[in-house]
Amino acid sequence: MQPEGTLRADGVHVGGDARQRFYDSRGYGRPLEGNEIVLTHLEAAHLLFRGDLSAVSVDGDALGFEPFFVHAAAAVDRFAVRFLVYTDLRDRGFYLSPTREGWPGDRRLDGDGEDVDFVVYERGASPPDGALEHRIRVVGERESIPVEGLSGTTLAVVDEESDLTYFEAVAIDPDGDTRYDPPDDLAGVLLEDRVLAWDVPGDLYERGFYGRPLSGRASTLEGAIQLSLLEAAFLAERGSLRLDRALPLDAASSDARTDDDGSVLAPVDAAEAIRERGRAVEGDRFDRRLRVYTDLRDRSIVPKTGFKFGADFRTYLEVETVTDLPHSEHLVRVLEPDHVFVPRELSLDVRLAGGVRKRMVFAPTGSSSIDYLSVARLTP
Amino acid sequence: MQPEGTLRADGVHVGGDARQRFYDSRGYGRPLEGNEIVLTHLEAAHLLFRGDLSAVSVDGDALGFEPFFVHAAAAVDRFAVRFLVYTDLRDRGFYLSPTREGWPGDRRLDGDGEDVDFVVYERGASPPDGALEHRIRVVGERESIPVEGLSGTTLAVVDEESDLTYFEAVAIDPDGDTRYDPPDDLAGVLLEDRVLAWDVPGDLYERGFYGRPLSGRASTLEGAIQLSLLEAAFLAERGSLRLDRALPLDAASSDARTDDDGSVLAPVDAAEAIRERGRAVEGDRFDRRLRVYTDLRDRSIVPKTGFKFGADFRTYLEVETVTDLPHSEHLVRVLEPDHVFVPRELSLDVRLAGGVRKRMVFAPTGSSSIDYLSVARLTP
Known part of the structure; x- marks a missing residue:
């Protein structure tokens, strides 16, 4: 016959040999005087579910799993979703403690981790002092998750059909090894939302991986490349690129045509003109993306567009030549620093990155330094 | 020596043997009197780029490719991005005509397709009467694309680095072959944003693929499943599910606890209670998603959550048993009927679906019937 618990103000009390049976050997609850322990609703429901408690007495009624579950769901916030995650982790052989x-x-959290629901001990470790493997935050798929504070936690997302997906969020400090200095005499024309440059040295693309050659299979043209606004702004800011002309954005409308006075813009003015164009077509997002582009280049990493993957950038840590390009390792999405994720968005980004053998990296970018956050799916 | 063109009000005129050389044999421009033809700026720039025209005379100046390109970019809307797509398709061996x-x-469009930039003829076919392969819409990655009017077109998206991605949008009419009728006596408890049902027949999950068993590896519990709000609303609407209790959404806050009067809700009232809960946690989106869920079930297709793929549903056309589940063929995203895509969003969804060998299907859902739109990446 399995023991019975009794619900009191501070949780479900179990006597008899509960301390040895549940706490010492399997990490449930917390010990009281003697052999008595107290369990959270969640722990008690799980032990009922497994058949390790026979019943919990609530106001004199001995409740089995089903009525106790409904009782707990009415009394404890987010009980149903937390129960799913707790049970899944227990099933996987982990000991875990509510916070x-x-x-x-x-x-164990020592006041740091107010959104954490459980700490999970390494396999074989147990409370109260065993080494920690995860700090779990349980999130329903309809809740939202601020990017701030995510680092160091493992999200357990419960979807609408009660399936679980785990995401581990870790701060990273990426570092590359690409060596190439662009020349200082590049010249281009600002056209709508890109820059065309003629007569550029082949290494600009082939070794620096700036731009994209404007060449069809049948063309005889050499040395013409198109630069993105980000690439052009970066090259102008470092003094490499001047603009021979800047056509206005709506070139085809005659009103706008007067903006183009045909004057040559030195790099410092070219940089400003390109940034202005960037803001005109993308808003503030352009400045945030330029900060990340510049930061990655400063880390000797090559960022190229991540458009085909729905991201801002894919990155190459070490480019020797474009002809012999390494696998790109990260997909980077630039975020506002107060960005709030919808779990579905996270699921989409991380799944895609995994499918193309890349790591999904978020770059919340405000006025302070950029804290890169890698998020990966995890099977605990 | 290659011929020269002259820019006039209606385009670039080329005389000599231009009709045979450019129109008859390669599908450029449109014929005028005799052997003269007229080209759009785009066609002329492409022929300059290939070296097939030696120059275009503009106000008495003979311009080569570079100055003519800049001239055209200042005179013609979206010239740079359209040039990239035109050149790419020509390079791939297609004949195409501007619209x-x-x-x-x-x-050829006959007034239908105002957003179409080019028609592309089947390989080996030519203007004016050859069979059409694609109706191309050129879109910069920063432009937006209403879902309305997409069907039947091929998007050529030019990203910020001037790389191209083609997406083909086709209307589809999916049809499944899943045969299962749920029983009429299911009972559940509404808990936050899901429904728990006890003592349900095994076939509800195993053959109908409704819900998810609430069972851990170690549990002795049988017949308990969790239903999503969509599944529960659908089952209640068809008279299969009653609610024994409906706990309020914020069960743990004592204010809300009074909502639960403990009364049993017959299917018709249960359906309303579940829909209300759906709206409380998802807003209008819930009703749209329920319409698509119901429509798919009515088509004998099984929709399950697409959360792990960032979609609303993954679908199974024919479920015999869950133990022997076929590959799921579609990912479905439910949209408002006036939804406007950002190209990056389209790129993300379609790429992910392709990576897991599924077709991405959008379901714009308003008050009229649901027009499913399949969007796939394409290499022309």
Whole structure:
């Protein structure tokens, strides 16, 4: 016969040999005096579910799993979704502790991790002092998740059909090894939302991986490349690119045509003209993306567009030549620093990156330094 | 020596043997009197680029490719991006005609396709009467694309680095072959944003693929499943599911606890209670998604959550048993009927679907019937 618990104000109390049976050997609850322990609703429901408790007495009624579950769902916030995650992790053989005040998980977080629901111990480790493997945040797919504070946690997302997906968020500090200095005498024309440059040295593309040659199979033209506004702004900012002409954005409308006075813009003015164009077509997002582009180039990493993957950039850590390009390792999405994820968006980005053997990296970009956050799917 | 063209009000005129050389044998421009033809700026720039025209005379100046390109970019809307697509398709061996008024492409569209930039003829076919392969819409990655009017066109998206991605949009009418009728006596409890049902027959999940069993590896519990709000609303609407209890959304806050009067809701009232809960957690989106869920079930298709793929649903055309589940063929995203795509969003969805060997299907859902739109990447 399995023991019975009793619901009191601070949780479900179990006596008899509960301390040895549940706490010492399997990491449930927290010990009280003697052999008594107290369990959270969640722990008690799980033990009922497994058949390890026979019933929990609530106001004199001995409840089995189903009525206790409904009772707990009415009394405890987000009970159903947290139960799913707790059960899944227990099924996978982990010991875990809730972070409710007074429980071992709370002590382990030391006040840091207010959104964390459980701490998960390494396999074979147990509360209260075992090494930690994950700090789990349980999130329903309809909740939202601020990017701030994500680092160091593992999200357990419960979707509408109660399936679970785990995402691990880790701060990273990427570093590349691409050596190439662009020349200082590039000249281009600003056309709508790109820059055309003629007569550029072949290395600009082939070794620096700037731009894209404007060449069809049948063309005899050499040395013409198109630069993105980001590439052009970066090259102008570092003094490499001047503009011979800047056609206005709506070139075809005659009103706008007067903006183009045909004057040559030195790099410093070219940079400003390109940034202005960037803001005109993308808004503030352009400045954020330029900050990340510049930061990555400063880290000797080559960022190229991630458009085909729905990201801002794909990155190459070490480019020797474009002809012999390495696999691109990261997909980078630039975010506002106060960005709030919808779990579905996270699922889409991370799934895609995994499918093309890349790591999904988010770059929340405000006025301070950029904290790159890698998010990957995880099977605990 | 290659011929020279002259820019006039209606385009670039070329005389000599231009009709045979450019129109008859390669599908450029449109014929005038005798052997003269007229080219759009785009066609003329392409012929300059290939070296097939030696120059174009503009106000008495003989311009080569570069100055003519800049001149055209200042005179013609979206010239640079359209040039890239035109050149790419020509490089791939296609004949294509602009849809400018009077040009062969315009006549072929017959007024239907105002956003189409070029018509592309089947390989080996030519203007004006050859069979059409694509109606191309050129879109910069920063432009937006309404879902309305997409069907039947091929998008050529030019990203910020001037790379091209083609997406073909086709209307589809999906049809499944899943045969299963749920029983009429299911009972559940509405908990936050899901429904728990006890004692359900195994076939509900195993053959109908409704819900997800609430069972861990170690559990002895049988017949308990969790239904999504969509599944529960659908089952209640068809008279299969009643609610024994409906716990309020914020069950843990004592204010809300009074909503639960413990009364049993018959299917018709249960359906309304579940829809209300759906709207409370998702807004209008819930009703749109329920319409698509219901429409797919009515087509004998099984929709399950597409969360892991960032979509609303993945679908199974024919489920015999869940144990022997076929490959899911579509990812479905539900949209408002006036949805406007950002190209990056389209790129992400379609890329992911391709990576998991599924077709991406958009379901714009308003008050009229649902027109499913399949969008796939294409290499012309």
